[in-house]
Amino acid sequence: MSMTSDISAPARPTAALQPATQPASRSNPVHPRPAIELQDASVVFGSGDKVVTALSPTTLRMARGDFLALVGPSGCGKSTILRLASNLIQPSSGIVLLGGREPAAKELRIGMAFQNPTMLPWLTIEKNVMLPLKIVEPFKRTFQQDKKGAYRDRVHALLAQVGLQDFAGHFPWQLSGGMLQRANLCRALIHDPDLLLLDEPFGALDQFTREELWQILQDLYLDRKPTVLLVTHDLREAGFLARRICVMSARPGRIISDKAVTMPQPRDIGVIYTPAFVEMTQGLRELIAQIRK
Amino acid sequence: MMSFSLIVGFFLLWEILCIALNVSDLILPRPSEIIVTLVTRFPVLWPHILQTLYSTLTGFVLGVIIGVSIGVLIGTSRVAYGVAYPLLVGFSSIPKVAVVPIFVLWFGSGTTPAILTAMVICVFPIVVNIATGLATTEPxxxxxxxxxxxxxxxxxxxxxxPRTMPYFFASLKVAITLSFVGAVLSETVASNRGIGNVMMTASSNFQVSLVFAGLIVLALMGVALYAFFSFLESRVTGWATRGNDIAIT
Structure with missing residues (x-):
């Protein structure tokens, strides 16, 4: 894979951060229904005296094919939004719609990757990546016929795209953290999800591996154009990858800033050293620093 | 290799001490005598070995089926866990010798109580391990x-x-030896067949070397069954013991 860290990258337009065209969904004629729609959705854990509000009523729309990064101080409810979108939890009040319908209706196919690679230790990388094809319709219908043929080729092709072609038969414990995270991305994408949910997937990696994976993710995104919701606390990661950045306040969280990133894609890794990019991340940083006070 | 020489050394010491201290055959026969008895009486012992093996394995298989079913039930349902667990603990703390007379009362003496004893004695460790494995699966x-x-x-x-397999196999190794104990126990108390019965009869006839021959047969069978399940475990759950290049054998 190509790994450029060209400091003197060509200058990009200066005003990198601009207000997002609100609401983004209505400007998309192909899919009038947004991929994700939160209407005053809130999440409260516990009961009685021990109520913890994880998410204040939040409204958020994401157009199909968009790439939104959610940043904010830790514990602000970023992951809660992600868990709402993945139907792992239900909102305490308000509505969550995926592709215009209830999450349980499975209108959208979902791929998800967590910070922890969560590979199943008893399966090889190939079988781990193949897992969604065993579970998700319509792939699961022909899983028994295709698992040794078409699906296997599909897994190998995707693994090759992230540079893991030689590790299909390895077990997870034989791979490094960066490799596991690449396999994790593959597992999140193997079933061509409409919606890719990423919960700080590169949080535990070193800087170089992280930048390498940003580029891989960017390539995969531009190649397949799923709707991506990325939760991260790395502002450069958000700026490099996303088309739209939402900032959340401290707990109980809500969205306090919603901006579009106008730099054209694909972006070169060198972009993160350009004045415009630095200015943008600096702006986000100050915003979050203010909230934390 | 170390453990092999230890075993040989143990029997050698036994032989030497018996000769040196002039121990009577009726108290403690020498290993050489036991082996001779074992070889000469083998045709008589063989059907009893098969009988014990049959009772043990049948009881064990039934125990595994029941144990896995209950384990899955209480491992996946919090309600079932709360309700069934105290009951199981209570049941498992009953000495199993005490249930043999009940089985004899219900089914008469013979093979059935041996199978049932082998079954009830091995259910508990399987249930506990399956339930624990399931309940501790990472969210x-x-x-x-x-x-x-x-x-x-x-x-x-x-x-x-799959996550529970290492727990399951760990419990199988315990369960198979327990089943074996259960079957022999029941044969000793209430049967006219099986190694347990052979030892009981031999003991009342003062055929002490035959009693010890029975003991050795039991030990060998126990080791063989344990080894079989260890082997199966290493094949199925190798992922859980990765990197343990120094295998403990």
């Missing part, structure tokens, strides 16, 4: 499948049960 692993929209059954099959 992260389950979340991976939940986000894909997997049903409860799919999660159980693809995450819960």
């Amino acid at each position: 992260d692993l389950e979340d991976v499948l939940k986000t894909l929209g997997a049903s409860k059954r799919e999660i159980l099959w693809n995450v819960g049960l």
Whole structure:
């Protein structure tokens, strides 16, 4: 894979951060229904005296094919939004719609990757990546016929795209953290999800591996154009990858800033050293620093 | 190799001490005598070996089926866990010798009580291990499948049960030896067949070397069954003991 860290990258337009065209969904004629729609959705854990509000009523729309990064101080409810979108939890009040319908209706196919690679230790990388094809319709219908043929080729092709072609038969414990995270991305994408949910997937990696994976993710995104919701606390990661950045306040969280990133894609890794990019991340940083006070 | 020489050394010491201290055959026969008895009486012992093996394995298989079913039930349902667990603990703390007379009362003496004793004695460790394995499955692993929209059954099959295999096999090794104890126990008390019965009869006839021959047969069978399940375990759950290049044998 190509790994450029060209400091003197060509200058990009200066005003990198601009207000997002609100609401983004209505400007998309192909899919009038947004991929994700939160209407005053809130999440409260516990009961009685021990109520913890994880998410204040939040409204958020994401157009199909968009790439939104959610940043904010830790514990602000970023992951809660992600868990709402993945139907792992239900909102305490308000509505969550995926592709215009209830999450349980499975209108959208979902791929998800967590910070922890969560590979199943008893399966090889190939079988781990193949897992969604065993579970998700319509792939699961022909899983028994295709698992040794078409699906296997599909897994190998995707693994090759992230540079893991030689590790299909390895077990997870034989791979490094960066490799596991690449396999994790593959597992999140193997079933061509409409919606890719990423919960700080590169949080535990070193800087170089992280930048390498940003580029891989960017390539995969531009190649397949799923709707991506990325939760991260790395502002450069958000700026490099996303088309739209939402900032959340401290707990109980809500969205306090919603901006579009106008730099054209694909972006070169060198972009993160350009004045415009630095200015943008600096702006986000100050915003979050203010909230934390 | 070390353990082999230890075993040989143990029997050698036994032989030497018996000769040196002039121990009577009726108290403690020498290993050489026991081996001679074992070889000469083998045709008589063989059907009893098969009988004990049959009772043990049948009881064990039944125990595994019941144990896995109960284990899955209480490992996946919090309600079942709360209700059934105290009952199981209570049941398991009953000395199993005490249930043999009940089985004899219900089914008469013979093979049936031996199978049932072998079964009840091995259920508990299997239940506990399966339930523990399922209950301690990392939520992260389950979340991976939940986000894909997997049903409860799919999660159980693809995450819960494979995750539980190391616990299951650990319990099988305990369970098979327990089944064996249960079967012999029941044969000793209430049967006219099986190694347990042979030893009982031999003991009342003062055929002490035959009693010890029975003991050795039991030990060998126990080791063989244990080794078989150890082997199976290493084949199925190798992923859980990765990197243990120094195998403990």
